[in-house]
Amino acid sequence: FHDKNGEPMKGDKSYVMKVEANAPVKLFWAVTIYDTDTRGLVITDQEKAEIGSAHETTQVNEDGTTYIFVGPEAPKGWESNWIKSVPGRGWFPYLRLYFPTEAYFDQSWKFPQIEPVDFADFEK
Numbered sequence: 770f771h772d773k774n775g776e777p778m779k780g781d782k783s784y785v786m787k788v789e790a791n792a793p794v795k796l797f798w799a800v801t802i803y804d805t806d807t808r809g810l811v812i813t814d815q816e817k818a819e820i821g822s823a824h825e826t827t828q829v830n831e832d833g834t835t836y837i838f839v840g841p842e843a844p845k846g847w848e849s850n851w852i853k854s855v856p857g858r859g860w861f862p863y864l865r866l867y868f869p870t871e872a873y874f875d876q877s878w879k880f881p882q883i884e885p886v887d888f889a890d891f892e893k
Contacts, residue, residue, distance in 0.1 A: 770805060770861035773882040778861065780811075780854035783840030783888050786862065786881040790833025793872035797823035798865060800837050802852045805859030815853040821865075824849075837881075838888065846893025 772778055792798045799821030802811045810818040820827055820837050826849040829835050838844050838851040839860065854860055864880060872878040 770859065773884045776885070777859055778805075778839075778883065779856075780858040780860060781841055781856035782854075782885055783838070783842075783844075784883050785886045785891065786837040786839075786883050788835040788837060788864075788881050789879060791872075791878070792822065792866065793870040793878045794822075794866045794868055795870060796867035797821055798867065799823070800852075801863045801865070802839055802854070802860050803863065804855070805861055811852065811855060811858075811860055813853040813855060817852060820850055820852060836891065838891070839883075840888060842888070844888035844891045847888075847891060 770778055772784060778784060786800060799819050801819040803809065804811050827835060828850050836850055838847055839854050841854055841856050843851040866873055
């Protein structure tokens with residue numbers, strides 16, 4: 770449960786995952802965030818722990834990539850792609866691929882890295 774830099778993911782920091790275009794699925798993909806201690810869904814007043822390709826509000830970039838943001842505050846303009854984290858608590862993601870295709874099995878499609886970021890760099 771570490772970010773790209775090898776650090777544990779913490780609820781008081783901001784992160785982004787860039788899901789590459791053309792995810793290897795016949796149906797859909799989803800990223801769900803779980804609490805490290807309880808192993809249950811992250812529980813916040815946002816009442817949302819998942820974002821995916823089947824969610825109508827998920828914003829997709831012009832190149833087909835999708836940013837998933839996790840942090841205590843939403844990045845401006847990306848609220849629909851944001852999952853609120855809980856300061857003082859760790860978290861981890863599951864990326865689910867529903868009905869995966871060959872690119873998953875031959876590992877030609879790369880799983881997203883989780884990077885600590887300043888959400889101001891992504892504001893619209």
